[in-house]
Amino acid sequence: MSTPTTTPRPDEATTHGPDDLRPWLVVGDDRTDSAADVWAWVAAQPWSGWRVTAITARPREDGSPSDQAAPHAWHPEPARALTEPDVPVEHLLAEADPRVVLDGYDDADLIVIGPRGHGLLKRLHLGSTAEWLVSAHRPLTPVLIARSTEPVRxxxxxxxxxxxxxxxxxxxxxxxxxxxxxxxxxxxxxxxxxxxxxxxxxxxxxxxxxxxxxxxxxxxxxxxxxxxxxxxxxxxxxxxxxxxxxxxxxxxxxxxxxxxxxxxxxxxxxxxxxxxxxxxxxxxxx
Missing domain, CATH: 3.40.50.620 (HUPs)
Structure with missing residues (x-):
């Protein structure tokens, strides 16, 4: 497995105010069908009192560095949403290796990802995000690998x-x-x-x-x-x-x-x- 390099940090547009005191859920969302299943798992669970960030991180097709590597606000269509009105969803985008980006959220209370990453990681000869986040010296914060779309019972x-x-x-x-x-x-x-x-x-x-x-x-x-x-x-x-x-x-x-x-x-x-x-x-x- 190749080793990611510098960890991009969220830019100023993604900082939070008083809501920082709430528990923080970060969801890895590469906008693929498998990511939709991950979000379905998130949406099937209660999150009242939490704040939620959906982070879409994907490197450029040629693997070259990007000036948009740091997570920044964006407005995808369709947007991810939860049924609970007190739990808004923040959407962030980063043109960078998702392993590196998610590694930077060591202050999150929980990171949720799927068992497989985007096919682009394989084409660039990179290991999966799940493998990286559960590797030696990791995770830096708790990680949940979602394999269902149903409520946890x-x-x-x-x-x-x-x-x-x-x-x-x-x-x-x-x-x-x-x-x-x-x-x-x-x-x-x-x-x-x-x-x-x-x-x-x-x-x-x-x-x-x-x-x-x-x-x-x-x-x-x-x-x-x-x-x-x-x-x-x-x-x-x-x-x-x-x-x-x-x-x-x-x-x-x-x-x-x-x-x-x-x-x-x-x-x-x-x-x-x-x-x-x-x-x-x-x-x-x-």
Whole structure:
């Protein structure tokens, strides 16, 4: 995967006033059919009290730099809209690599994207936006990969006690959709940390945030030569329970080395058929 370069920042026309205190949702929208499905997922969820930005980022066909690389206001037709009157949608456009542009929104409370990017990225030999945002040292803010157009009614939370997983839980707790969803908190025993305590803490956080239905259970990971591999366990539970949304941290306490075995979060993003929310604590969790 090639590495994006300088991150363009939003220009002065996109700054916000008092509404900055509201939680901020940023949606990657390349205006393709798949992006329309992503927006359908967003529109199917409640967002009362949030502010929403739809950012369309696409590099030039020849890959050359543009003087319009920084996100700026535009008025697409048709405009994206939500049914809630108190949630206006801001539209921004940037002629730049969408991975770089979305990487610049590290102050957003949640970024929502689709599992695949625009075909132009492939033609320019660039990796997908989803792969980039869930790669090493990322995401810089929680990222949700949307794979449905329906309201979220069931959620599977993977709790291992790591700061990233706790950040993912707290992000879920901030979403209005939590109130109408049945939540299952799964503690994964990897022979490291205290999975039961992590499971209980996550369930407590979500109940305090307004979840009406939360159940918990512990499962064992697959023993390996030098560690326990949580990926088959998590993917197997996703297959069995068929949730609308899976929630996990990008780096856990599994003892896995990315260079050798890969990331659990990346595996779930690649193989799960449902939407996936990936948390990353970083400075947010300090």
């Amino acid at each position: 069931s959620v599977l939370v993977c709790a291992d006690g790591s700061p990233d997983a706790l950040d993912a839980v707290r992000t879920l707790g901030s979403l209005p959709l939590l109130r109408d969803a049945a939540v299952t908190v799964m503690g994964v025993d990897t022979a490291q940390g205290d999975p039961r305590a992590a499971m209980i803490e996550a369930a407590h956080e979500l109940r305090a945030a307004g979840a009406q239905e939360v159940r918990t259970f512990l499962v064992g990971a697959v023993p390996m030569t030098v560690s326990f591999d949580v990926r088959p366990t998590i993917l197997g539970m996703i297959e069995k329970t068929e949730p609308d949304l899976v929630v996990l941290g990008t780096r856990g306490l599994s003892g896995l080395r990315r260079a050798v075995m890969g990331s659990t979060a990346s595996a779930v993003v690649h193989h799960a058929r449902c939407s996936v929310l990936v948390g990353r604590a970083g400075d947010r969790g300090q």
